[in-house]
Amino acid sequence: MHDRLFIPGPVEVRPELLQAIAQPQVGHRTQAYMDVHSATIPLLKKILYTEQDVLLFTCSATGVMEGSLRNLCQKKALLTVNGAFSKRWYQIAGFNGVPADKLEVPMGKAVMPEDLDKALATGQYDVFCAVFNETSTGVRAPLEKYSEVLKKYPDVMFCVDAVSAMAGDKIETDKLGLDVCLAGTQKCWGLPTGMCVTMISNKAMAKAATAKAPGYYVNFVDAKKYNDKHQTPHTPAIPILFGLHAQCNHIVNEEGLDNRWKRHLDMQKLTHQWVKDAGFELFPEKGYESVTLSCIKKPEGFDFKNLNGQLSKRHHCVISNGYGDIKEQTFRVAHMADTKVEEMKQLFKWIDAILAEANVTA
Amino acid sequence: MHDRLFIPGPVEVRPELLQAIAQPQVGHRTQAYMDVHSATIPLLKKILYTEQDVLLFTCSATGVMEGSLRNLCQKKALLTVNGAFSKRWYQIAGFNGVPADKLEVPMGKAVMPEDLDKALATGQYDVFCAVFNETSTGVRAPLEKYSEVLKKYPDVMFCVDAVSAMAGDKIETDKLGLDVCLAGTQKCWGLPTGMCVTMISNKAMAKAATAKAPGYYVNFVDAKKYNDKHQTPHTPAIPILFGLHAQCNHIVNEEGLDNRWKRHLDMQKLTHQWVKDAGFELFPEKGYESVTLSCIKKPEGFDFKNLNGQLSKRHHCVISNGYGDIKEQTFRVAHMADTKVEEMKQLFKWIDAILAEANVTA
Numbered sequence: 001m002h003d004r005l006f007i008p009g010p011v012e013v014r015p016e017l018l019q020a021i022a023q024p025q026v027g028h029r030t031q032a033y034m035d036v037h038s039a040t041i042p043l044l045k046k047i048l049y050t051e052q053d054v055l056l057f058t059c060s061a062t063g064v065m066e067g068s069l070r071n072l073c074q075k076k077a078l079l080t081v082n083g084a085f086s087k088r089w090y091q092i093a094g095f096n097g098v099p100a101d102k103l104e105v106p107m108g109k110a111v112m113p114e115d116l117d118k119a120l121a122t123g124q125y126d127v128f129c130a131v132f133n134e135t136s137t138g139v140r141a142p143l144e145k146y147s148e149v150l151k152k153y154p155d156v157m158f159c160v161d162a163v164s165a166m167a168g169d170k171i172e173t174d175k176l177g178l179d180v181c182l183a184g185t186q187k188c189w190g191l192p193t194g195m196c197v198t199m200i201s202n203k204a205m206a207k208a209a210t211a212k213a214p215g216y217y218v219n220f221v222d223a224k225k226y227n228d229k230h231q232t233p234h235t236p237a238i239p240i241l242f243g244l245h246a247q248c249n250h251i252v253n254e255e256g257l258d259n260r261w262k263r264h265l266d267m268q269k270l271t272h273q274w275v276k277d278a279g280f281e282l283f284p285e286k287g288y289e290s291v292t293l294s295c296i297k298k299p300e301g302f303d304f305k306n307l308n309g310q311l312s313k314r315h316h317c318v319i320s321n322g323y324g325d326i327k328e329q330t331f332r333v334a335h336m337a338d339t340k341v342e343e344m345k346q347l348f349k350w351i352d353a354i355l356a357e358a359n360v361t362a
Numbered sequence: 363m364h365d366r367l368f369i370p371g372p373v374e375v376r377p378e379l380l381q382a383i384a385q386p387q388v389g390h391r392t393q394a395y396m397d398v399h400s401a402t403i404p405l406l407k408k409i410l411y412t413e414q415d416v417l418l419f420t421c422s423a424t425g426v427m428e429g430s431l432r433n434l435c436q437k438k439a440l441l442t443v444n445g446a447f448s449k450r451w452y453q454i455a456g457f458n459g460v461p462a463d464k465l466e467v468p469m470g471k472a473v474m475p476e477d478l479d480k481a482l483a484t485g486q487y488d489v490f491c492a493v494f495n496e497t498s499t500g501v502r503a504p505l506e507k508y509s510e511v512l513k514k515y516p517d518v519m520f521c522v523d524a525v526s527a528m529a530g531d532k533i534e535t536d537k538l539g540l541d542v543c544l545a546g547t548q549k550c551w552g553l554p555t556g557m558c559v560t561m562i563s564n565k566a567m568a569k570a571a572t573a574k575a576p577g578y579y580v581n582f583v584d585a586k587k588y589n590d591k592h593q594t595p596h597t598p599a600i601p602i603l604f605g606l607h608a609q610c611n612h613i614v615n616e617e618g619l620d621n622r623w624k625r626h627l628d629m630q631k632l633t634h635q636w637v638k639d640a641g642f643e644l645f646p647e648k649g650y651e652s653v654t655l656s657c658i659k660k661p662e663g664f665d666f667k668n669l670n671g672q673l674s675k676r677h678h679c680v681i682s683n684g685y686g687d688i689k690e691q692t693f694r695v696a697h698m699a700d701t702k703v704e705e706m707k708q709l710f711k712w713i714d715a716i717l718a719e720a721n722v723t724a
Binding site for chain 1: 458555
């Protein structure tokens with residue numbers, strides 16, 4: 001039997017969405033395709049609170065993290081580093097010969113806006129990249145505060161990796177002045193992997209048009225040209241588009257945006273309460289906790305492998321170990337996508353019961 | 363009702379494969395994922411006749427066409443140009459700042475091995491790129507002859523776009539000495555888009571390890587590192603992997619490789635006979651016709667739109683218009699993936715009937 005996923009991506013996909021992705025294929029230059037594409041984009045814009053472009057790239061988010069640097073950086077990029085995925089974005093610059101500096105703080109902490117301001121004031125940078133929701137540490141960056149800082153530097157492109165937050169944690173992209181906001185479909189979108197949903201500002205698009213070697217597969221200008229005629233430049237992941245169309249309809253017209261944001265906040269609140277009651281401690285510093293996943297410190301001698309094994313064996317579900325450098329010190333529970341508050345309550349009851357037994361036998 | 367696709371990709375996907383892709387998701391760092399990944403790769407190696415690496419990238423083929431140049435070209439690339447997709451590969455070089463020359467012949471023709479030899483003899487090039495099966499013109503390049511030439515230039519990387527041929531037209535990658543052989547899943551693989559299956563030689567892998575700015579998302583060395591532990595560096599298109607696993611099993615263990623190649627040759631033969639009988643003419647020059655798709659010249663006054671409209675309306679199937687510069691002069695019929703000879707026979711009967719009516723009313 002399949003293990004229900006409480007891991008921070010890929011997430012559990014509703015059976016209705018799995019059936020949506022399994023529809024027969026259509027030609028990607030046909031009206032049938034364009035109908036689905038053109039019905040999906042306006043819904044994506046609502047969910048991202050933007051009147052600018054939302055484009056679909058057939059790759060995981062990493063592809064567009066790389067593409068953002070190649071399309072937009074002409075001087076030097078500044079990147080926050082406070083976990084595995086933000087560190088990866090910094091490394092991507094190196095793999096592409098893009099000059100880059102990092103604003104690094106220890107894992108579990110968020111980069112402070114004052115430090116961002118100080119760095120940007122040097123005038124060296126034309127791109128700033130931040131990971132909104134560090135999937136490795138459960139730290140949520142203070143985007144609103146970064147946004148205030150960025151207003152002083154209108155020539156700096158504000159690029160946000162919203163991988164494990166988009167469609168779960170409300171992000172008003174236009175109001176925040178984001179130039180790029182990207183996320184793969186396998187996290188809060190509640191779909192399998194395959195596409196990267198990307199909001200791109202008009203300002204970023206204008207700058208991308210002046211790039212010397214922007215690359216071809218993730219090319220903002222080309223993607224917009226095709227998107228304007230309800231297509232993509234390269235054959236898209238049609239099954240994922242079918243799923244995304246169904247899911248956007250669900251989010252906007254069935255669940256409702258505000259209800260979706262509230263449900264995620266409710267799941268976060270419940271999880272924090274459980275963490276406290278169970279005697280655990282969150283890994284992120286207070287005030288910077290992710291809304292969509294919780295990274296929790298392992299107490300001394302905590303047997304994660306046994307816990308997850310028992311969850312799988314008895315209840316056909318799994319949570320996640322820590323990631324990267326803090327793999328041994330932490331574990332993670334996702335509360336994202338289409339998970340219900342009641343499912344989280346049930347999960348915590350199961351975990352409590354397993355841990356209680358372990359204590360008895362310990 | 364859904365139109366059955368006789369277009370050169372995306373192709374019709376068998377219902378069993380659509381159900382395979384709609385399985386519940388698994389974590390991409392779990393044993394459940396690794397079991398499917400590690401069961402699929404050896405089957406892919408059989409289908410590609412290689413003992414070297416076969417890697418999976420989550421993007422359409424264009425992503426790996428770009429990646430091949432970035433990972434492998436350190437001097438200058440030489441690319442055949444004889445259609446829309448080979449022209450694209452040449453353009454990709456420009457978008458990436460990779461120095462490149464083209465060996466161009468008119469559409470419908472194949473680049474001759476003598477010309478390739480002459481160009482390589484200049485010693486300028488370290489990468490040679492050829493499109494095996496030009497989806498726009500239906501021209502099949504003489505890979506065996508290119509292979510003979512390349513033996514004289516062991517330092518030149520031999521990269522082949524096999525997009526609309528791989529898994530339909532037999533390609534013995536090791537015997538041909540290919541360094542890269544790539545194809546998206548939405549053509550002869552008989553699956554939806556989402557992954558690019560890529561054979562990479564040990565020689566190419568060694569060279570990629572010395573690249574200065576190979577890029578990150580399509581990074582050969584990184585992809586191999588993860589593939590060796592039955593994973594991918596970035597979250598893969600898990601639904602497509604599920605489908606690919608089922609399809610590889612079908613190809614190797616149910617249909618059988620030789621039967622699959624023979625069925626494609628039979629469909630080609632049938633199509634050529636129909637073209638002749640119906641008074642049409644093939645677009646490619648004789649001796650260089652694709653095994654998997656036929657590009658056919660439109661006779662004077664030929665109403666393709668009516669033909670395809672009637673096919674859709676009466677028989678719920680579609681063929682394809684021409685592509686790019688020869689869109690108005692040609693139309694295309696795909697005979698690839700899991701299409702049966704009987705289905706092609708039926709399709710041609712339907713087309714004949716529609717054309718007979720059109721002649722009467724003309």
